[in-house]
Amino acid sequence: MKSLVLAEHEGGAIKDATLAAVTAAGKLGGEVDLLVVGSGVDAAAQAGAQIAGVSRVLVADDPAFDHALPENVAPLVVQLMGEHDAFVAPATSTGKNIAPRVAALLDVMQVSEILSVEAPNRFTRPIYAGNAIATVETGDPKLVCTVRATAFEKAARTGGSATVQPVGGAADGGLSQFVGAQQSHSERPELTSAKIIVSGGRALQNGENFKMLIEPLADKLGAAVGASRAAVDAGFVPNDYQVGQTGKIVAPEVYVAVGISGAIQHLAGMKDSKVIIAINKDEEAPIFQVADVGLVGDLFKLVPELTQKL
Amino acid sequence: MKVLVPVKRVIDYNVKPRVKADGTGVDLLNVKMSMNPFDEIAVEEAIRLKEKGAATEVIVVSIGEPKAQETLRTALAMGADRAILVAAAQEVEPLGVAKVLAAIVGEEQPGLVILGKQAIDDDSNQTGQMLAALTGRPQGTFASKIEVSGDAVEVTREVDGGLETVRLSLPAIVTTDLRLNEPRYASLPNIMKAKSKPLAQKTAADYGVDLSPRLRTVQVAEPSKRQAGVKVGSVDELIDRLRDLGVAA
Numbered sequence: 001m002k003s004l005v006l007a008e009h010e011g012g013a014i015k016d017a018t019l020a021a022v023t024a025a026g027k028l029g030g031e032v033d034l035l036v037v038g039s040g041v042d043a044a045a046q047a048g049a050q051i052a053g054v055s056r057v058l059v060a061d062d063p064a065f066d067h068a069l070p071e072n073v074a075p076l077v078v079q080l081m082g083e084h085d086a087f088v089a090p091a092t093s094t095g096k097n098i099a100p101r102v103a104a105l106l107d108v109m110q111v112s113e114i115l116s117v118e119a120p121n122r123f124t125r126p127i128y129a130g131n132a133i134a135t136v137e138t139g140d141p142k143l144v145c146t147v148r149a150t151a152f153e154k155a156a157r158t159g160g161s162a163t164v165q166p167v168g169g170a171a172d173g174g175l176s177q178f179v180g181a182q183q184s185h186s187e188r189p190e191l192t193s194a195k196i197i198v199s200g201g202r203a204l205q206n207g208e209n210f211k212m213l214i215e216p217l218a219d220k221l222g223a224a225v226g227a228s229r230a231a232v233d234a235g236f237v238p239n240d241y242q243v244g245q246t247g248k249i250v251a252p253e254v255y256v257a258v259g260i261s262g263a264i265q266h267l268a269g270m271k272d273s274k275v276i277i278a279i280n281k282d283e284e285a286p287i288f289q290v291a292d293v294g295l296v297g298d299l300f301k302l303v304p305e306l307t308q309k310l
Numbered sequence: 311m312k313v314l315v316p317v318k319r320v321i322d323y324n325v326k327p328r329v330k331a332d333g334t335g336v337d338l339l340n341v342k343m344s345m346n347p348f349d350e351i352a353v354e355e356a357i358r359l360k361e362k363g364a365a366t367e368v369i370v371v372s373i374g375e376p377k378a379q380e381t382l383r384t385a386l387a388m389g390a391d392r393a394i395l396v397a398a399a400q401e402v403e404p405l406g407v408a409k410v411l412a413a414i415v416g417e418e419q420p421g422l423v424i425l426g427k428q429a430i431d432d433d434s435n436q437t438g439q440m441l442a443a444l445t446g447r448p449q450g451t452f453a454s455k456i457e458v459s460g461d462a463v464e465v466t467r468e469v470d471g472g473l474e475t476v477r478l479s480l481p482a483i484v485t486t487d488l489r490l491n492e493p494r495y496a497s498l499p500n501i502m503k504a505k506s507k508p509l510a511q512k513t514a515a516d517y518g519v520d521l522s523p524r525l526r527t528v529q530v531a532e533p534s535k536r537q538a539g540v541k542v543g544s545v546d547e548l549i550d551r552l553r554d555l556g557v558a559a
C-alpha cells in the first residue's frame with residue numbers, strides 16, 4: 001500500500017486538515033507521500049517534509065496548479081496514481097472539489113468523509129447528516145477517499161524527514177481560470193481548529209447584534225465565531241461562518257450555541273464537540289437535547305451579563 | 311443553450327432519519343420523500359436562466375425508482391420543459407449516475423449542467439465533479455452565484471475561506487450551494503400543466519451503463535448518542551460550570 005495525500009497549504013504552511021488526512025493515510029498501512037501543488041511552494045514543501053509519517057513530498061511547482069483548479073490538478077494526480085494505491089484528500093472545499101474528479105478519471109467510487117479506517121478497504125462514514133454511520137467496503141483496485149478532519153488526530157508537524165521530489169506533468173488545460181477571492185479575515189482563531197466556538201443563530205436578528213453580543217463573548221473566551229445557516233442566509237455574517245451538514249464540521253472542546261434551535265443540519269456540524277452549551281429562550285428547543293449545559297432565557301439579557309461577568 | 315438538471319428523490323429534510331433495527335440502512339417506509347433541496351435550487355437556477363433568455367430549454371433527469379417520476383413532475387411544475395427518467399432498481403452510486411449523465415450529455419449537448427452539490431441522504435458530494443471528469447468539462451462547485459456571458463460562465467463558489475470566483479469556458483458543469491437562490495413553489499395551474507409535459511422513460515442499459523455498485527454497505531448504525539445535560543438557572547451558575555471546565559477563570 002502506497003498513499004498519496006493532497007496537501008492544502010497557505011502562506012507556506014500546511015493546513016490542519018491535511019495533518020488529519022496524513023494520519024488517516026497512515027492507517028491504511030504502507031508509505032505516505034504528500035502532494036504539494038502551486039507556484040513558489042518551496043516553503044510549503046519543506047514544511048510538509050517535517051510532518052511525522054510522510055515518506056516523500058512530491059512537488060508540482062507550476063502556476064497552472066495555483067488555486068488548486070481541479071481541471072488541472074486532477075490529471076496530475078491521476079498520473080501519480082500510477083505508482084500509488086490510494087489518493088487521500090482532506091474533506092475541505094478543496095479536497096471535495098478535486099477528489100471526485102480524480103476518482104471518476106480512475107473509474108473508482110470515492111469514499112467520502114471517512115470517520116475511521118476499519119481495514120485498508122473498509123471505512124465508516126456519516127450519512128443522512130450524521131444521523132447514521134455506514135460501514136462501507138470498496139472492491140475497486142484503487143482507493144480514493146476524503147477524510148473528516150475532526151475524526152482523526154493531527155499528525156505531528158515535526159519529527160519527519162521526508163525527501164522532497166519535483167514532479168512535472170499535466171499543466172494548464174485552459175478549461176477554467178481563477179478570477180478572484182473574497183477571503184474573510186479575522187484575528188480570531190480559525191473555526192475548524194478552535195478550542196472554543198461561540199455560534200449565533202437567527203435569534204440575533206441582525207449583523208449589528210451579532211457584532212455587539214456574540215463577538216465580545218467570543219473574545220472573552222478566546223473563541224472562534226460560528227453561525228447557523230439562518231444567520232448566514234440573513235446576512236449577519238459571511239458564508240464561511242456556517243457550521244453544519246453543508247457548512248463546516250467542528251468538534252471543539254466547548255461549543256456555545258446562542259439563539260440556535262438545533263436543527264439536524266446544524267447538529268450534523270457540531271455534535272461531536274466535547275461540551276455543548278446552549279442559550280435559548282425556548283426550553284423545548286432541540287439544541288437542549290444535545291447540550292451538556294443549558295440556560296433558558298432571553299439572549300439579549302443573558303449574553304451581555306455573561307460577557308460582563310467573565 | 312440547453313440546461314440539464316439532474317434531480318434526486320430523497321428523504322424530506324424535515325424528517326429525522328431512523329436507522330433500521332437490522333442495521334441494513336435507514337427506514338424509508340412511510341417516510342415523506344421530496345426533491346433533494348440542492349437539486350431544487352439547481353432547477354430554480356436553470357429556470358431563471360431561461361427566463362433571462364440565457365437558456366432555451368431546461369431538461370430534468372432522474373436516475374432511480376419509478377417514484378422518482380413525482381420528483382420530475384415537481385421540477386416540470388416549477389418550469390422545466392421536459393424530463394427523462396432512467397429506471398434503476400437498486401440504490402445508485404455517484405459514479406454510476408455520473409456515467410448515465412455523461413451519456414445523456416453526449417446526446418443532448420447541454421451548455422450547462424447544474425446539479426445539487428450533494429444529496430442529503432448519502433451526503434457524497436461527488437456526482438457533479440465526476441460528471442465534469444467524464445465529459446472533460448470544467449466544474450464550478452458549491453455555487454452561490456452564476457453569470458453566463460458569451461461562451462463562458464463565471465461561478466462564485468462558497469469555499470472554506472470565504473468566496474472564490476472562477477471563469478469556466480462553456481460547456482460547463484456547476485453544482486449549487488444553498489445561497490444560490492430561493493426556489494419557487496409551483497402554482498396549481500403549473501402543476502396541472504406539468505402533467506402533460508413530456509417524460510421519457512429509459513433504462514441504464516439504453517445508455518450502455520452498468521450501475522452495479524462498487525461499494526458494499528456492510529452495516530448502518532446509529533451514531534453514539536449524546537446525553538442531554540443539565541439546565542442551569544442563572545448566568546452565575548453557567549459561569550461556575552465554565553470554571554469547572556477550565557474555560558473561564
Ligand SMILES: Cc1cc2nc3c(=O)[nH]c(=O)nc-3n(C[C@H](O)[C@H](O)[C@H](O)COP(=O)(O)OP(=O)(O)OC[C@H]3O[C@@H](n4cnc5c(N)ncnc54)[C@H](O)[C@@H]3O)c2cc1C
Binds near residue numbers: 231265282299
Ligand atoms: C439541505 C439543507 C442543509 C442545511 N444545512 C445547514 C447547515 O449546514 N447549518 C445550519 O445551521 N443549518 C442548515 N440548514 C438549515 C436548518 O434546517 C435550520 O433552518 C437552521 O439551522 C436554523 O437556524 P437557527 O437555529 O439559527 O434558526 P431557528 O431555527 O429559527 O432558531 C432560532 C432559535 O432562537 C431562539 N430564540 C429566539 N429569540 C431568542 C432570544 N431572544 N433569546 C434566546 N433565544 C431566542 C428560538 O427559540 C429558536 O430556537 C440546512 C437546511 C437544509 C434544507
